[in-house]
Amino acid sequence: MSRPVCATINRQALRHNLAIARRAAPDARVWSVVKANAYGHGLARVWESLAETDGFALLNMEEAMLLRDGGWRKPILLLEGFFQPADLALIDRYRLTISVHSNWQIKALAEAQLAAPIYIYLKINSGMNRLGFRPEQVHSAFQKLRTLPAVGDITLMAHFADAENPDGLTEPLQRIARAAEGLSLPRSLSNSACTLWHPEAHHDWVRPGIILYGASPSGDWQDIASTGLKPVMTLASEIIGIQQLSPGDGVGYGYRYRVSQAQRIGVVACGYADGYPRHAPNGTPVCVDGVMTQVVGAVSMDMITVDLTPCPQAGIGSKVELWGKQVKIDRVAQAAGTVGYELMCALAPRVRVEVI
Numbered sequence: 001m002s003r004p005v006c007a008t009i010n011r012q013a014l015r016h017n018l019a020i021a022r023r024a025a026p027d028a029r030v031w032s033v034v035k036a037n038a039y040g041h042g043l044a045r046v047w048e049s050l051a052e053t054d055g056f057a058l059l060n061m062e063e064a065m066l067l068r069d070g071g072w073r074k075p076i077l078l079l080e081g082f083f084q085p086a087d088l089a090l091i092d093r094y095r096l097t098i099s100v101h102s103n104w105q106i107k108a109l110a111e112a113q114l115a116a117p118i119y120i121y122l123k124i125n126s127g128m129n130r131l132g133f134r135p136e137q138v139h140s141a142f143q144k145l146r147t148l149p150a151v152g153d154i155t156l157m158a159h160f161a162d163a164e165n166p167d168g169l170t171e172p173l174q175r176i177a178r179a180a181e182g183l184s185l186p187r188s189l190s191n192s193a194c195t196l197w198h199p200e201a202h203h204d205w206v207r208p209g210i211i212l213y214g215a216s217p218s219g220d221w222q223d224i225a226s227t228g229l230k231p232v233m234t235l236a237s238e239i240i241g242i243q244q245l246s247p248g249d250g251v252g253y254g255y256r257y258r259v260s261q262a263q264r265i266g267v268v269a270c271g272y273a274d275g276y277p278r279h280a281p282n283g284t285p286v287c288v289d290g291v292m293t294q295v296v297g298a299v300s301m302d303m304i305t306v307d308l309t310p311c312p313q314a315g316i317g318s319k320v321e322l323w324g325k326q327v328k329i330d331r332v333a334q335a336a337g338t339v340g341y342e343l344m345c346a347l348a349p350r351v352r353v354e355v356i
């Protein structure tokens with residue numbers, strides 16, 4: 001008998017969400033971002049459902065190799081490029097497109113002997129100040145790169161700090177325009193938020209991630225309510241215990257919840273060691289037998305406790321959705337002070353996964 005906690009991955013929802021991303025940016029090609037093991041969904045499990053994409057973007061060589069060895073022949077983009085010069089041998093062998101964000105990488109490319117030139121995404125620092133060349137450095141980086149035998153086509157790439165905001169792109173786009181002056185190169189600027197909300201940043205290739213998995217780039221599910229995006233991952237379990245509490249009784253570690261009147265509590269087989277956020281407070285939404293109710297008491301390693309007042313019919317074995325269609329992952333994340341991205345990525349290896 002296995003523990004009832006289970007994550008279900010819906011392939012049809014992935015295909016559907018990719019189509020929505022495409023429709024949002026009809027003139028751009030699409031890098032489907034599948035870093036972090038496809039945002040916790042399992043790259044090996046899901047990539048074939050996204051095979052309509054134009055390319056896959058990720059970070060780890062292992063993930064790129066998994067795709068190539070699995071038969072993916074179209075482009076693969078390494079979003080952070082390479083981490084040491086020796087990586088270029090595999091990049092060459094596996095024909096990967098790489099982001100170049102630092103001078104040491106240009107130097108490594110100058111010294112590399114490759115079988116054929118590789119495609120470069122030259123990264124502009126849009127003002128976020130993580131990776132990339134400042135606008136005034138971009139021309140010189142480009143001039144150095146274009147003369148190298150190891151370097152093929154060059155695309156300009158940038159990422160935004162505040163794309164959820166209606167005017168979050170104004171300044172960064174000015175910086176990018178300054179960097180790109182006089183360079184007629186293709187551009188790839190748009191994450192999910194830009195793909196949905198900033199057509200002015202679509203250009204040649206968009207790079208949606210979170211929307212492929214059906215969650216909101218802003219962290220607020222209402223922002224994507226009208227897009228038709230469907231949640232790909234459902235985390236579900238069952239009630240494995242019932243407690244009938246009397247006024248004054250407490251629940252779980254620290255008695256973080258106390259009842260003021262008689263109340264029925266369900267114990268659910270899912271805890272933070274499964275990837276459920278430990279910081280989910282009393283009131284975090286959960287769905288029992290199709291009825292919305294809430295977490296009460298502290299989340300523990302292997303269990304959470306939920307209020308059964310709205311669902312008196314519920315008992316041992318009742319189905320519980322932690323997130324999915326009925327309980328938006330963004331609502332759980334918001335309650336726990338985080339974002340849907342983190343919850344997906346944190347799905348624990350011990351959770352059984354079913355692909356439907």
Ligand SMILES: *Cc1c(COP(=O)(O)O)cnc(C)c1O
Nearest residue numbers: 033079159191192207208209210
């Ligand atoms: C992760 C990532 C994306 C995708 O971001 P989402 O917000 O998930 O759409 C796009 N571009 C880069 C460079 C990234 O690192």
